Amino acid sequence: xxxxxxxxxxxxxxxxxxxxxxxxxxxxxxxxxxxxxxxxxxxxxxxxxxxxxxxxxxxxxxxxxxxxxxxxxxxxxxxxxxxxxxxxxxxxxxxxxxxxxxxxxxxxxxxxxxxxxxxxxxxxxxxxxxxxxxxxxxxxxxxxxxxxxxxxxxxxxxxxxxxxxxxxxxxxxxxxxxxxxxxxxxxxxxxxxxxxxxxxxxxxxxxxxxxxxxxxxxxxxxxxxxxxxxxxxxxxxxxxxxxxxxxxxxxxxxxxxxxxxxxxxxxxxxxxxxxxxxxxxxxxxxxxxxxxxxxxxxxxxxxxxxxxxxxxxxxxxx
Numbered sequence: 001x002x003x004x005x006x007x008x009x010x011x012x013x014x015x016x017x018x019x020x021x022x023x024x025x026x027x028x029x030x031x032x033x034x035x036x037x038x039x040x041x042x043x044x045x046x047x048x049x050x051x052x053x054x055x056x057x058x059x060x061x062x063x064x065x066x067x068x069x070x071x072x073x074x075x076x077x078x079x080x081x082x083x084x085x086x087x088x089x090x091x092x093x094x095x096x097x098x099x100x101x102x103x104x105x106x107x108x109x110x111x112x113x114x115x116x117x118x119x120x121x122x123x124x125x126x127x128x129x130x131x132x133x134x135x136x137x138x139x140x141x142x143x144x145x146x147x148x149x150x151x152x153x154x155x156x157x158x159x160x161x162x163x164x165x166x167x168x169x170x171x172x173x174x175x176x177x178x179x180x181x182x183x184x185x186x187x188x189x190x191x192x193x194x195x196x197x198x199x200x201x202x203x204x205x206x207x208x209x210x211x212x213x214x215x216x217x218x219x220x221x222x223x224x225x226x227x228x229x230x231x232x233x234x235x236x237x238x239x240x241x242x243x244x245x246x247x248x249x250x251x252x253x254x255x256x257x258x259x260x261x262x263x264x265x266x267x268x269x270x271x272x273x274x275x276x277x278x279x280x281x282x283x284x285x286x287x288x289x290x291x292x293x294x295x296x297x298x299x300x301x302x303x304x305x306x307x308x309x310x311x312x313x314x315x316x317x318x
Contacts, residue, residue, distance in 0.1 A: 023056035035062040035099045045099045064099045065109065068164055071116050078125055084133035088124055089170040092116065092152065098160030105159045116156060123151040136171050
């Protein structure tokens with residue numbers, strides 16, 4: 001009986017020892033840091049990964065993430081120094097570097113995200129409100145993000161948080177302002193295009209006018225030279241004709257008549273309203289072009305009538 005009771009007691013003692021030993025051990029992972037709290041009071045912070053000891057039953061283990069955490073900030077409307085309204089979409093990266101301060105001031109990561117969102121919006125409005133729209137969008141964007149990160153890091157230090165980076169994902173005008181800007185840009189481009197077209201039309205008209213004027217001058221000069229050359233040719237032709245006529249007038253008259261026949265009788269239905277014995281047809285009747293000689297007729301003498309002349313025979317044609 002005593003042996004059975006002793007065995008039960010030993011089993012209970014062993015069970016209690018196991019429970020006490022189990023409750024005095026805790027594990028720290030590589031991605032976390034652990035804060036030990038004893039009866040509501042923080043004891044120590046354990047950052048080394050592995051198996052560690054604590055006071056059983058009275059120490060509470062609070063695990064806090066030590067990785068770089070994301071903070072997604074919803075789009076905010078900010079007014080720049082030139083009174084331009086901007087829609088800014090930003091995000092931040094932070095790490096909890098003081099677990100005790102973080103636990104005492106905020107207590108949890110969701111609460112930290114809410115607090116950091118408020119601080120980030122305030123930093124955005126302060127920094128971007130001091131610069132113009134062009135500086136935010138184009139000129140000084142990198143420097144502005146560094147200024148926002150520095151301000152947010154100073155304010156978050158009191159919560160045991162270190163801000164690693166702040167980035168502006170998008171900074172643009174509101175939709176209604178963007179439409180107005182695009183419309184104004186489109187109108188400006190259309191005005192410039194119309195101005196360029198007008199200048200091009202004016203230049204084209206000047207070029208055409210100059211070309212027409214030069215063409216008129218060139219044609220007039222060419223016509224003048226052609227008339228001079230034609231006049232010289234006509235004069236030379238007339239000189240040659242005159243010289244040829246002076247050498248052989250009969251051949252020149254024959255040549256002119258043949259040329260007139262060639263030019264007049266080309267058409268198949270040529271008609272002439274001329275007398276057959278006209279001067280134009282003199283070479284048709286006689287190759288020499290002379291008109292035929294007419295025989296002279298006299299009355300026959302009556303035999304036995306004195307004083308009447310005897311008729312002479314007509315001369316033969318040459």
